[in-house]
Amino acid sequence: MEVGAYVPVALFLFAVIALVFAPLMTWVERKQSALMQDRIGANRADILGIKAIGLLHPIADAIKMITKEDTVPDGGDRLLHTLAPIIATVPAMISFAVIPYGGSYQAWGAEWDLVVADLDYGVLYIFAVASLATYGNVLAGWASNNNWGMLGGIRVAAQMISYEVAMGVSAVGVFMIFGTLRLTDMGFAQQETFRLLGFVEHLGWVGAGTWWVELIKIPMWGIFLQPLAFFLFLTALMAENKRAPFDIPEGESEIIAGYFIEYSGMKFGLFYMGEWVEVVVISGLMTAMFLGGWSIPYLPDDVLVEFLRHGVGLNMANVLAMIAHVATFFLKVIVLIWFQQLIRWSVPRFRYDQVMNLGWKILLPLSLANIVITGLGILIIGEIMN
Amino acid sequence: MTEQVIFYVSAFVALISAAGVVLNVRNTLYAALCLVITMLSLAVLFILLNAEFIGVLQVMVYAGAIVVLFLFVIMLLNIRGGDMGADRQPVLKVIGTLLIVGASVKLVPLLSESRRAWPEVGPEFGTVRAIGGTLYTDYLLAFEIAGVLLLAGIVGAVVMGKQRID
Amino acid sequence: MIPQIDIGALGPMLPVAVGAILLPLAEVLMARKRTFLSRPFTQERRGTFLAVASLLCLVIALIISVNGLLGPSRVFNSGNPMIVMDGVAHFLNIVVLLGASLTVLGSVKYLADIHSNHGEYYALLMSSVLGMMFLTSASNLMMLFLALELMSIPLYVLAGFRRSSLRSNESALKYFLIGSFASGILLYGMAILYGMTGSISLAEIGKRFDPESAPHLLGAALVVVGLGFKISSVPFHQWAPDVYEGAPTSVTGFMATTVKVAAFGALMRVLAVALEPAAELLYGALWVMAVLSMTLGNVMAIIQQNIKRMLAYSSIAHVGYLLVGVIVGTLDGYAAVLFYLLVYTFMTIGAFTVVAILAKGGEDRDRVEDLAGLSQSRPLMAVVMTLCMFALAGIPPTAGFMGKFHLFRAAIERGIEIGDTSLFWLAIIGVLNSAISLAYYLRVPLVMYFRDAPPTSDPDVPGFFERVVLLTCLAAVVLLGIVPDDIFNVLSQTAASAQHLLLLQSP
């Protein structure tokens, strides 16, 4: 873990994600929900008549939140009440540290790795940090000295513990396929392609180099190798994020607003911001693990750089490749964010028992089955290859 | 130098918050939070000792699951303030404290006796791959037993915790 | 490098493991079925079915263990072995499995009597048995710790299995707190031992242990204290009477016997292999523990009115007797311990089963007066109880006498051999204590035979399974008292084979 010169750049990008993406998310969400509910949404905020398709709303939100009175309920715990939103938000932000949003580039004698910390146990780091966010929500419920808040806190604790199990177990299949927990290694591995029909050749049914075997090539993305794990992991992550349809800790029709019932002003804003950053993190993680990370399908990094250097020279080729890769990464992230919005506004909220059943009786057994199937698959493929 | 600072700070925080668990008589929830801080500082020490995988596991399991379970139970039972489980037994406290302090005074020189230099370890030491490799070969049986233990724990917790069983 | 694995070494464990894993599943599946073979599938019938299933697993394991007893020793994996299946391990497994089988048989009706007939009981019991079997054969500290926990954690739950009974709750809580505390101490001791020797294998530790160095001894002492809690020897015994009294009677019988068998197996292995260089120092401490356990256990037992509590103190006293054999440290000594564990299992489970049968209408009847007039109403139970009491006291024709005889003989012979008077004293204190113990053991037959039953008393008829338990214990207590020499020779052989293997183990 040596600290390189790329850290300022990395940190800058990282700050952009947290501070630009999160406010934008509010706008996206409003627009999306309006679209899906057949109404015109987010069009009131205007400065001198300029509405800018509702893009001013995030600014209005920020002004409102900051200027609102900050209250701590009577009999509540002042210290924890203040700490809770911070504890809930910070983990989401720092978990972006291990997600690579680009590969490795040589330009002007320096090496640029587009990841803040390339840890050997990358995915585990995210799991570990994400599990800390629970404290923020649980403590918020406790510190509010409010029965609804308390119920919300209990629900958060139960939901988090339940879904962490499924989350961890469903990711194991991916670790088995790529043989690593390091997200950059996964990214590099996913640049490869494999021949879908390659097995007929290995089994000796047709000769080597048959044209139709070479024809169908698929990128080695996690989603193609582990389709079941993709959906299980995404579901578990969304449940960890506690947004609709998994928002039973808030459940405003049952327990009013759950753990942040007694929050106002920027403290309340922090909770929301935490959730939105989490949505981005989820999408980033899913992209890195399942959607090939920064890689452009059928176009490995070195091929791209090699192609570009003929026109613009090595340094600029690297820079262009970097820009292309970062753009690809964020495109994938945006698609995933949109997908999550789609789910959020399509599916009604689960009941408490349904959420628990889904976690323990469906996700967990399926994840375990996925591990067994993956193991068998690896064994069989290993046999065929030899 | 950085290492020294990290060590002393996290060791200090770990010990202080551990003491907080014991001394926090008023509020069980604060004791649980002190426990989390101890766990986290220990995880830092683990990573300092090249046990990266175990360090992350410490955060994941201890801080992320075990202490959350504590919080869950504390909130479920709604133990607020000192209204439940008050601690009044001054004599035992004094005797216990003296005993422990005495033992620590004895223990510290005993443990500091065994000075040995750190050996060089390869970059593989403590990584997920190295631990996994050892775990699934030499310690395979232990791993399997841990699985049975988890199953027994689940069955046991269900038997004890369920409202009604038939 | 991938080590060679010998699955066959796990032979006796596999049926038990299968039981532990599949029984909860079977329970859940059966709970959904309302009828079975067109008859209503009641809770009671489910319980019987699960009991028979777990008995089947245990008996298969028993057969495999008996087969392995005099066979060659095996290890599970090459390189750094996790378990060593030697003669001692097989023998102790047999004792554990016998105790568990008798417990299962004795639980069927008892669980229904106390309104706690839940299928999870058998699953937890099997997990615990699995832990015990690994504990007797563990050859490194990690396995020792894991097996100990696998044995204890289901037992915490079993102790609290009468969910609505406050006493049972308390029993579980105390057992859990003390048990975990002891694990903590044990674990720290293990950490220090590992740190000082650089290995967690018992054989390696034995080679590198330095009895001159204080940290080495600290680690050894903490490990012995941790195990001392598990075998409930004085001064780590306070929990035992409370836990034994509150737990369901069948579980108490199980805890009082098999747990001790397994924990003594572990203690012997640790002392004989890993801590062998520190033997002299540790044996001094164990000597004190043995004397205190015998004396305090017997004295406290005299004043008890509750049979379960009395038997708890009596079990503490028996830990003292058993420690005598451990302190002797010769093959004869170990063989005597093995034999006594076998005998002790039968006589204690016999006594607890009688108490369990008395339970009725959701309540235990476990006071000494509750036994009054039993000789008239239920002669079989009275006879079994009497013989078990005689055996526990060590009165001659019973197995208990032979067990004590071998223990004390080993102590005296060893004392003569090395000219150590402390071993003589140990034997003498043991004999004196046996005399003291007559005071409370004989009270039970007196109450049964010479006091009339209160008019309201109507003891239950023992069910079929319980009759089997009673008769087995009866037969064992008598037969082991009459023909013990052959068995004892076998035991000496197994002890020898174990020592042989453990010495070979060190690479």
Next chain:
Amino acid sequence: MIEAWEYQVVAGLLFMIGTLGVLVRRNVIVIVMCIELMLNAANLSLIAFSRQWGNHDGQIFVFMVIVVAAVEVAVGLAIILRLVSNRDTVNIEDTSLLKW
């Protein structure tokens, strides 16, 4: 460079604090927490020794201890929940039906 024994001293003190907590505190939940402290002290000791000997035995041991601790806490808290639902206290002094 931090020396090996310094880690051991931290572990030893942590263990002592945990033991003290078990002995003096009467709130059952806090007692369980203190037992966790004891286990953690042993973990730190094992990890430091593992580094010192350069083998993985200690780290794997800690892995197992973490599993055991999780199971222990789950079962223990379930037992406490059952006790509290039967009798409204977490004070161990109040649990005294079983005496002498």
